[in-house]
Amino acid sequence: MPKKQSLRELYEESRHEGDSNGNGRNADVHAFRMMTVVVLLIVTWVAYASIPLTHAGAAVHYNGMEMANSALHKGMLKEYRDEATERLSMDFSRILTPVQLEATDIMRHVAKECLPEKVPEYVMPGRGAYKAYEMATDYLVCAMQSQAHRFCHPAERARLVEQLLQYRDRRQNVLAIEASRNAMMKNRAAQQQLAIVKSIAASSGQTLAAEPEPVGDEIDSEVMRSLAHLVANGLMARSDFGYMGLYLPEEYVSALMTEKTAATCGY
DSSP: OOOOOOHHHHHHHHHEEEOTTSOEEEHHHHHHHHHHHHHHHHHHHHHHHHSOSEEOOOOOOOOHHHHHHHHHHHTSOHHHHHHHHHHHOBOOTTTSOOGGGOSSHHHHHHHHHHSOSSOOSOBOTTHHHHHHHHHHHHHHHHHHHSSGGGGGSHHHHHHHHHHHHHHHHHHHHHHHHHHHHHHHHTSHHHHHHHHHHHHHHHHTTOOOOOOOOOOOSSSOHHHHHHHHHHHHTTSSOGGGSTBTTBSEEGGGHHHHTOOOOOOTTOO
């Protein structure tokens, strides 16, 4: 009749099992390894889960009086103009890159086809910012539809990602201009001044230029449709943005979530 063993004896026996060579194998080592793996999995999951799914362009703020003073300084002494430009100018050059500065033949071809006749070097708050933003919108739509096979190459996809993020950030600039202008025009003195200017213009048979159309709540629909088309055809993917398809730019999420229906590049 087998000897009855206590739980302690059974545990000690299980810790040291004999193998065919007569050597003991310590089960605690395996338990430790298993626990280490579990801990690493938990830590990895926590780190992975802590990465935000999306990110949005940071809000930009302009001071109305600073904008007005800078507009005056721009036409004055060089040191004032340079200071105003450095503080308030918007750089569209990474979107509207001159043909000669593009790095590849295919991008130079796209630039020749899609760039406006005159590319702004720098843009100050005001009507010029709206105009440059419209140029950037038209350019991106054209560029995404021109030589689309180029997006099979990682460098071309990375270039478009940079341009789209720059476009998102320039949109924040224009939204900030609108907010500053609207806040400034709520002032009674500003309203009175505008009424005087309108009256003088009317008496001389002139009309003031219409205010620029406000920027919508979302990225331009044509830009979004063009991006969605690239995603659907396997020419762009969520993995081209952020980390393994996470941390996507919030403004482009709806286009990037488009279902892939074709594999133009073969994958």
